[in-house]
Amino acid sequence: xxxxxxxxxxxxxxxxxxxxxxxxxxxxxxxxxxxxxxxxxxxxxxxxxxxxxxxxxxxxxxxxxxxxxxxxxxxxxxxxxxxxxxxxxxxxxxxxxxxxxxxxxxxxxxxxxxxxxxxxxxxxxxxxxxxxxxxxxxxxxxxxxxxxxxxxxxxxxxxxxxxxxxxxxxxxxxxxxxxxxxxxxxxxxxxxxxxxxxxxxxxxxxxxxxxxxxxxxxxxxxxxxxxxxxxxxxxxxxxxxxxxxxxxxxxxxxxxxxxxxxxxxxxxxxxxxxxxxxxxxxxxxxxxxxxxxxxxxxxxxxxxxxxxxxxxxxxxxxxxxxxxxxxxxxxxxxxxx
Numbered sequence: 451x452x453x454x455x456x457x458x459x460x461x462x463x464x465x466x467x468x469x470x471x472x473x474x475x476x477x478x479x480x481x482x483x484x485x486x487x488x489x490x491x492x493x494x495x496x497x498x499x500x501x502x503x504x505x506x507x508x509x510x511x512x513x514x515x516x517x518x519x520x521x522x523x524x525x526x527x528x529x530x531x532x533x534x535x536x537x538x539x540x541x542x543x544x545x546x547x548x549x550x551x552x553x554x555x556x557x558x559x560x561x562x563x564x565x566x567x568x569x570x571x572x573x574x575x576x577x578x579x580x581x582x583x584x585x586x587x588x589x590x591x592x593x594x595x596x597x598x599x600x601x602x603x604x605x606x607x608x609x610x611x612x613x614x615x616x617x618x619x620x621x622x623x624x625x626x627x628x629x630x631x632x633x634x635x636x637x638x639x640x641x642x643x644x645x646x647x648x649x650x651x652x653x654x655x656x657x658x659x660x661x662x663x664x665x666x667x668x669x670x671x672x673x674x675x676x677x678x679x680x681x682x683x684x685x686x687x688x689x690x691x692x693x694x695x696x697x698x699x700x701x702x703x704x705x706x707x708x709x710x711x712x713x714x715x716x717x718x719x720x721x722x723x724x725x726x727x728x729x730x731x732x733x734x735x736x737x738x739x740x741x742x743x744x745x746x747x748x749x750x751x752x753x754x755x756x757x758x759x760x761x762x763x764x765x766x767x768x769x770x771x772x773x774x775x776x777x778x779x780x781x782x783x784x785x786x787x
Contacts, residue, residue, distance in 0.1 A: 452476040453687065454517045454559075456502045456550065457524030459486030462565065462621055464630040465680040466521060468492055473684055478515045480508070481524065490630040503546035505553045512557040519561035519690070520554050521683055522547065525594075528638055529569065529734045532591035543594035548601055555609045561690040562602065562613040563683055568672075568700070568739050570596040570617060577706075578672075580742035581617070581698050589734035599698070612696050614686040619672040619702035619741050621679055623762040624769035631769030632676075640709065641673070641763060644716040645770045647724045654725030657709050658732035668709035672702035672740040675756035675765070685752040697749055702741025703757045715763045 453470055457463045458479030463486065470477050471492045479497040488496050500507045502524045511517065525543040526532065532539040547564075554562060569592035570585045587593045599615050606613050622641040624631030632642050647655040660667040682701055689697075707715075713726060746752060756762065 451518040452478055452515045453519045453521060454478050454480060454508075454511060454515070455521045455523065456480050457486065457522070457565075459483060459488055459490055459497045460523055461632045461634065462618075462676055462679060463523040464490035465625055465676045466523070466683045467495070468625065468629055469677075469680040469684050470687075471495075476515070478511055478517065480511065485634050487633055490633065492629070501546065503549040505549050508550060508553045509557050512554070512559060517559055519563070519687055520550070520559055521563045521565075521687070522550060523565045525565070527567075527591065529589045529591050530638075530732065532589050532594070533734055536590035539590045539594045540597075543591070544597045544601075547598040551602060551605050551611070555605060555611055560612065561687065562606075562611055563686050563690070564598060564602055564613065564615045566595045566599055566615050566617045567592065568617050568619045568702070568741065569736070570599065571736075571739070573736055573738075577738050578704055578740045578742040579700075581700055581745055588736060591734075603696070606696050612690045612694070614690060614696065615698040616682060616686065616701050617699065618679065619674055619700065619739060621676050622673045623675040623677065623756065623765040625677055626756075626765055628769060628772055631766070631772070633773060640671070640712055641716070641766050642770075644713055645763070645766050647726075648716050648720040648722070648767075649770055649774065651770070651774070654727050655713065657713075657726060657728045658735060659730065660728045661731075662737050664708060664738065666708050666710045669735060670706040670708045670738045670740065672704065672706050673712075673759060673762055674702050675754070675762050678754045678756050681755070682746065682750065682752050685750040689750050694749070697745075699746040699749065700741040700743055701746060702743050703754060704741055704743040706738060706740040707759055712759070712763075715759050716767070718760065719763045719767050
């Protein structure tokens with residue numbers, strides 16, 4: 451048995467690959483390297499370069515490596531970009547996912563774990579938001595993920611593909627061992643941007659909106675450490691292989707922090723101030739996003755180990771300092787398909 455990880459050279463994907471390899475799993479990574487880095491993977495692993503929508507390639511990988519499970523990360527993730535290019539997001543996130551699901555079913559894959567998002571909820575009517583609450587995305591990104599959720603559920607019911615849909619809240623931090631982290635230039639993740647500003651890699655951090663109906667006027671997010679999230683994928687895989695039912699699960703801690711609070715945590719970590727500029731609200735932004743996180747803990751053998759904003763910031767800061775010390779771009783070597 452082996453696990454096919456799509457987008458496995460990316461931020462969350464590479465952390466999950468490390469977690470799988472540490473647990474003794476045999477892993478095959480498929481990534482087009484548009485945002486991922488081969489150097490993020492465990493040595494001497496290299497990704498197969500290709501697209502998840504390439505059904506012939508995926509079928510070959512399933513057969514050659516005896517794939518019994520797919521963990522699907524590959525996709526586009528930037529909300530403002532999805533508003534500018536909705537059709538690109540529906541192609542990359544939805545159409546390619548449809549092709550991947552079809553290929554997996556045709557070639558006997560038994561388990562499928564999908565990387566979804568809290569963006570499917572939009573602005574929920576109450577907080578924390580549970581898996582059973584209405585899904586009303588505010589952006590093409592959220593809709594592209596929700597469409598894939600629907601396809602996966604329908605295909606699972608029709609063809610017996612057991613699956614786990616993991617709805618991520620705000621993922622942040624880096625591997626505590628500094629084997630991988632968020633390396634993408636121009637990343638838009640709040641903690642990544644704040645850490646870059648604090649270290650002088652950006653002139654400042656722009657805060658989009660300070661007049662929201664929250665205690666300090668800025669948006670509130672539930673931040674989950676990327677290593678805890680990686681462990682959730684391993685737990686979901688074990689759940690499905692053990693005969694567990696398909697499930698949709700929030701991945702968060704159930705506690706939110708505002709943008710101002712995050713900036714304060716970064717200031718504490720670096721010990722000095724840095725540039726912050728307040729700008730107008732940004733289209734597609736959700737005001738408050740906090741998970742009802744009880745179901746994942748009850749269903750899976752998973753318990754957070756790094757549920758602490760200061761720890762998340764500290765690990766993100768350590769990774770950024772490592773990137774600065776390297777003084778060179780991450781490797782993009784890979785196996786040609």
